[in-house]
Amino acid sequence: MRAVNDRPRLVLAGLSGGAGKTILTLGVCRALAAAGLRVRPFKKGPDYIDAAWLGLAAGCDATNLDPFLLPAERLPSLFLEKSQDADIAVIEGNRGLFDGMDVAGSCSTAALARQLDAPVVLILDATKMTRTAAALVAGVAGFEPGLRLAGVVANRTAGPRHRAIVRESIETLAGVPVLGLLPKISDNPIPERHMGLVSNREHAAVDAILDGLAALVREHVDLDRLVALAQSAPPLPDLELPPPPAPPGPDAPVIGVVRDAALWFYYPENIEALTRAGARIVSVSILDPAPWPDLDGLYLGGGFPETQVAALADNRVVRERVRALSASGLPIYAECGGFMYLCQGLEVRGVTYPMAGVYPITTTLCARPQGLGYSLARVVRDNPFHPAGTLLHGHEFHYSRCQAALDCSPLPGPEAFTLAMERGVGMCEGHDGLLTGNTFAAYTHIHAEGAPHWAPNFVAAARRYAARRRG
Template structure:
């Protein structure tokens, strides 16, 4: 058995303020000298990145859809090891999941981790009614440990007094914090959620300001006491990482800059454990790249850097040459957009790397949003034919079947047939050209255990062939 002090923080819905509360609590505890292991429930890169900054250590994503329960428990135990507190920010509403039973919900995660849960409620224009909401949440699902509430956007002392009295009188659930209304969101939002931490200056000062407000408004010590009362967990004894598949130590570059930076830390760790040497490269910098045996392009915001990406012709040529030379190249979402011939955004057309005879165009509304499931139907270096992949999509761009260059070259081959989700074209995703694979669907290495080993094995083959 292992003891891990832990809390899960959830909201009634998106926009309740749980992210601001999560960031503030995390940084406030760090400022007290505590080691906080941060987690984000769900397939979310942006909130996880902000949590990493707040905790001053990398956050991990926990998701009952993307990985099985044994892998999720093992990951949680592995990443929380040695920490004073494991803190998980939920997603969507507390009970919202994939179906009427709430499958894959934050409440399911809290029950799976046997974790006390703290509920954030937006108290705008509400007094006694909040007690009915708390009582309903406390009794809605058997086995949920609703240990306290934090009220957000309270209007003043009188409002706060009525809220506290009503909740504690009718429900017995303690009120552990009451935040005032903030005149403006300290972290502005845009079409995919919070502004990226890579595009917003002064992140540390922002986090310190949030920590001050949240720390002054919440009972940090009582929250810690609740976390420490969490029951012991069974030691998972479950191997979640791949074994090394080669002694060659192939070098895989992964793009990390303001354009592409969506990576699960576990995907990178899985590649390392499978035997790869990882190196950061940039599509925006003029710096030369080291010799590579493979390339990984994550998701991100290529549309915000479209002109800079187009202007860096050397990088575009380099990526196209890497692909045509047969090195394994894996791209997700934003990385796929870069590998197309064009990116259409804000009334302009920007040239991209031109690996695929396709283009993408930015839209005003989401074109793919939520969990995805796909069958692998065509050969590629990364995913065996017949495999079912679980992943997620979150993109405002859509794929165009032809670029303005009339889609020259061979007709694209698509390796994925979408059983759930949008994909690229006609229910298909995962375009393939030689050893290059790109998809709108993001996968998690702990849910697609074959991926890292196959990627590294193919990169090792390239390195060996070059050496010979």
């Protein structure tokens, strides 16, 4: 299938984290969707929570785009694939516009904008500044060749006089149009905690919050000019796109995906990759004791098991069910929060709660991150999911760390792990990826588009298990 390569698109980026780009992007997506446009949201970088909020704001799933996680040849085609039915693609950056993995700014939001040849709108925190804002914008405009700085939205402005001076300074002295001037908001409409924004699953007033942000943006941002800028983006190269996933056949292996308030960190493309590989996906919960359908595989993503720890511990039925499925040889793949659930226990504020008990270790929640950022993991041991020798491009973001089992037995030695961390922390002294039978768990999150072997291998293992189960 050939792509129609005319894609109205826009990157919203800040000078740093906390500049207000998520609030602005949510408001823009919600306001444009409410106006009848088909908005496709994208999030630069490895982020599940912002992406979930963006999906709710726009009315469709957000797609993560990241030059580190995705192969260079796949990133533009994934963008074309996911934006092909959209009137506008809105891409939220991460961190500061030029902040990447190194001094060259590799894998930065600016690098992504250049790769997609997308105009950039800068969100600038204008707190207690006027003319200096123009100097910052001028510096950004001339910092890297090939960056199309198309406009500025000033955030946290103090009043009409402040806004007037900021606008005139930026437009006159930096030569960049000001597209909006947002006032200070007394209270953050989306509270934050240890892993970023509070998830949409924990907010009862999601629609009211998003509608309020849309009203704020409609009042203070020139949406018509934003859309016009997006429409001014040049056509992208014509690329071959994959066909839509085929419906699962009658003998398709069934893979359960845990989706509940404890575990819900998944890239949509990971689930789609399992479907493309021939699996039928069903949603299951580790919080609900209701029976599950017969499964041939189980996928436990990341999330916030620590916020549901008492309910998880009380649900002995599912804990024993998961432990029995693992012992039966069911292919199980777990990431981060899913790994924490598979351990013997989870310690939160000095209390250790029993978990599924697949692995003879416990995890404890810490006050500070124990692993944060991009990771590189070399596969050093055979397993059902990743071929030995493969270098996985992933990321980790966890406040928990491993500790001894409840019986005080030591942590597993290096021979128990399947991954050697070439960048990142992992579980224990630079190792990650515990394997017992067909159950694999790691702190490392992967994106299926950056590990194309993963889904076919997972589904193949599920087919083998299904064959044994059925006969």
